[in-house]
Each structure stands twice: as structure tokens, then as C-alpha cells.
Amino acid sequence: MPDHLHWLIVLKQGSLSDLMRRIKGRSAKRVNALSGQQGRLWQDGFHDRALRREEDILPAARYIVANPLRAGLVDRVGDYPLWDSVWL
Incomplete structure (x- = not known):
């Protein structure tokens, strides 16, 4: 998704907050280095949703994988180059 x-x-x-801080920091440094840019790449914060039941995993994975299709970026889920899930 763009x-x-x-x-x-x-x-x-560890905590989800620590993981997100590391991901955002490292990816921002890399993207800025590759693009010759400086400054912020990500918004503050993030939205999370904990899945507490095993049966919630498959619907969540399907929702995520189908997101580019719903956004109109592709005609078929498999056409999106960055889709993948070990849960499907």
C-alpha cells in the first residue's frame, strides 16, 4: 500500500512499541539515504489490534492480503507484488 x-x-x-520504533527508525534512515532526502517518513504512533483467538488469524490475514484489491491498486490479489502470508 502506498x-x-x-x-x-x-x-x-519485547513490546510492540519498541518494535515499531525500531522499524520506523531503520526504514526511515534507509529510505532517506536511498532517496537523498532528510526528515520524517512516518507519522507518530500506530494502530494495533490484538488477536486473542486462533480462529481470528485467518480472517485478519485475508483482510490484509485483500487490502490492495479493495484500494483499487490491482485487479487480483496475486497481482500485488508485496503480498504474502504464512497464515493463508
């Missing part, structure tokens, strides 16, 4: 990111992850250690 303006946001969906991830379905299993957090094995």
Missing part, C-alpha cells in the same frame, strides 16, 4: 502498512506478526519478545 500510504500505510498492515502487518500480522507474532510478538515473541
Whole structure:
């Protein structure tokens, strides 16, 4: 997606806030270095949703994978080059 990111992850250690801080920091440095830009890349904060039941994983994975289709970026889910999920 060009303006946001969906991830379905299993957090094995540390906090989600720490993980997001590291991801945002490292990716911003890399994107800025590659593009010759400086400054912020990401908005502050993030939105999370905890999945507490095993049966919630598949619907969440399907929602994430189909997001580019709903956004009109592709005609078929498999046409989006960055789609993948170990849960499907």
C-alpha cells in the first residue's frame, strides 16, 4: 500500500512499541539515504489490534492480503507484488 502498512506478526519478545520504533527508525534512515532526502517518513504512533483467538488469524490475514484489491491498486490479489502470508 502506498500510504500505510498492515502487518500480522507474532510478538515473541519485547513490546510492540519498541518494535515499531525500531522499524520506523531503520526504514526511515534507509529510505532517506536511498532517496537523498532528510526528515520524517512516518507519522507518530500506530494502530494495533490484538488477536486473542486462533480462529481470528485467518480472517485478519485475508483482510490484509485483500487490502490492495479493495484500494483499487490491482485487479487480483496475486497481482500485488508485496503480498504474502504464512497464515493463508
